[in-house]
Amino acid sequence: MPLTGTYVPSRSDWAREQAETYEATGGAEAGDLRGVPVVVITSVGAKTGHLRKHPVMRVEHEGEYAVVASKGGADEHPAWFNNLVANPHVELQDGPARRDYDARIVEGDERATWWERAVAVWPDYADYQQKTDREIPVFVLTPR
Numbered sequence: 001m002p003l004t005g006t007y008v009p010s011r012s013d014w015a016r017e018q019a020e021t022y023e024a025t026g027g028a029e030a031g032d033l034r035g036v037p038v039v040v041i042t043s044v045g046a047k048t049g050h051l052r053k054h055p056v057m058r059v060e061h062e063g064e065y066a067v068v069a070s071k072g073g074a075d076e077h078p079a080w081f082n083n084l085v086a087n088p089h090v091e092l093q094d095g096p097a098r099r100d101y102d103a104r105i106v107e108g109d110e111r112a113t114w115w116e117r118a119v120a121v122w123p124d125y126a127d128y129q130q131k132t133d134r135e136i137p138v139f140v141l142t143p144r
């Protein structure tokens, strides 16, 4: 059941433009960041209940996806972190395919496995983690 509600664009112009172009073209345009594929997550705002869209790097394994709340190594989580905690039902668009998923934070060995997969796709994640004492959260999205 697709998410319904009012879409409110991100304050981050580059992320907003990438999300909107990606969605409008089924990933044919704005599909990558420095040549590495991205996917677009739609989440329900933890405070507003509005729909929020945020591109993240594509980290996929056997139909599940990792979503890394890195925010470039900032000391605070991205705002959308709170959305996935409060409202785990999200949509993920991978190219033209758009599906519903349940998001959960992973810890311990499971987190280590997914973190390794994420860094293999986007090595900058390791640099982001060096930049902050915050443990960068990893969500795993499982198809509903």
Ligand SMILES: C[C@H](OP(=O)(O)OC[C@@H](O)[C@@H](O)[C@@H](O)Cn1c2nc(=O)[nH]c(=O)c-2cc2ccc(O)cc21)C(=O)N[C@@H](CCC(=O)N[C@@H](CCC(=O)O)C(=O)O)C(=O)O
Pocket (backbone or CB within 6 Å): 009, 010, 011, 012, 014, 015, 016, 018, 019, 033, 038, 044, 045, 046, 047, 048, 049, 050, 052, 053, 054, 055, 056, 057, 068, 069, 070, 071, 072, 077, 078, 079, 080, 081, 082, 083
């Ligand atoms: C700028 C800010 O965005 P943010 O949710 O903090 O997310 C920051 C970034 O993570 C986000 O821009 C990502 O898309 C950036 N980003 C990546 N960010 C990552 O964290 N990981 C990635 O792998 C990643 C890849 C990526 C690839 C391409 C690209 O264009 C951007 C990429 C924002 O839009 N804030 C809104 C609030 C958004 C929101 O979700 N509000 C919630 C409340 C949230 C709360 O409780 O605080 C609500 O509406 O209820 C505002 O201030 O109005």
